[in-house]
Amino acid sequence: MIRDHLKANLIGMNKEFRYRGEDQTRIETLSDAVFALAITMLIISTKVPESFDELLLFMQDLIPFGLCMALIIYIWYEHFQFFIRYGFRNARIVLMNSILLFFTLFYVFPLKFLVRILVRMYSNLLFGDAGMFQGINNSIPMGDMDLLMIIYGIGACIIFSMLMLMFRYALKKKEELELNDIEIFDTKSSMYTHAIMASVPAISVLLSLIFGSFWFSSMLSGFFYMTYPIIFAIYGSKRNKLRKQLLAHKK
Numbered sequence: 001m002i003r004d005h006l007k008a009n010l011i012g013m014n015k016e017f018r019y020r021g022e023d024q025t026r027i028e029t030l031s032d033a034v035f036a037l038a039i040t041m042l043i044i045s046t047k048v049p050e051s052f053d054e055l056l057l058f059m060q061d062l063i064p065f066g067l068c069m070a071l072i073i074y075i076w077y078e079h080f081q082f083f084i085r086y087g088f089r090n091a092r093i094v095l096m097n098s099i100l101l102f103f104t105l106f107y108v109f110p111l112k113f114l115v116r117i118l119v120r121m122y123s124n125l126l127f128g129d130a131g132m133f134q135g136i137n138n139s140i141p142m143g144d145m146d147l148l149m150i151i152y153g154i155g156a157c158i159i160f161s162m163l164m165l166m167f168r169y170a171l172k173k174k175e176e177l178e179l180n181d182i183e184i185f186d187t188k189s190s191m192y193t194h195a196i197m198a199s200v201p202a203i204s205v206l207l208s209l210i211f212g213s214f215w216f217s218s219m220l221s222g223f224f225y226m227t228y229p230i231i232f233a234i235y236g237s238k239r240n241k242l243r244k245q246l247l248a249h250k251k
Contacts, residue, residue, distance in 0.1 A: 032076075079100070086173075103162075148218075159198075181250065
């Protein structure tokens with residue numbers, strides 16, 4: 001139903017793109033079930049509150065849950081766009097899609113664990129809590145934060161690398177798909193976007209490995225994710241400008 005609504009209203013999609021996968025495949029049906037399960041796992045991983053104090057603790061997970069859910073929905077939407085654009089059903093796509101789904105499910109708990117800690121850390125920094133690290137140490141010793149950043153970074157890198165490879169595969173099949181110039185441009189844009197999404201956690205992992213012996217290592221690798229808005233502001237501006245030029249030239 002959600003898929004049909006997005007397709008019918010072209011929500012977030014380029015109207016110049018001819019969609020070759022309008023009929024939902026069993027690959028997508030399975031994938032939608034896995035993404036739904038991943039979101040379900042986010043909420044059931046939290047103990048049901050049995051007292052008001054526990055309810056207040058449960059409410060503290062509202063922001064981490066929202067951030068994790070937003071990331072999963074973003075991955076689902078990119079996955080949806082890929083299949084509605086190209087409609088692939090072959091063995092190679094099934095393999096890459098299976099790897100994507102496997103790591104999406106496997107990393108639900110590490111993702112929520114990390115986001116919960118980061119939200120707590122930044123909240124304490126914002127409100128100037130002198131004992132900011134005490135609550136965090138109850139969940140994870142500060143010495144293990146580097147390992148947590150490496151675990152998360154590897155998972156995020158693999159997930160977005162799979163999306164990048166899927167769009168790269170579509171680009172290789174441009175003759176078979178009969179992609180026009182604007183469709184090739186949009187396919188490349190999606191491929192580059194996911195390459196960037198994969199590169200940032202990869203570099204974060206490298207920073208953790210290189211500076212692992214220093215106290216600031218986990219903070220440095222964590223803050224590197226803050227480069228996303230800067231990178232995409234520059235990248236998005238340039239790609240949008242090139243796309244408008246391409247459309248104007250076609251007219």
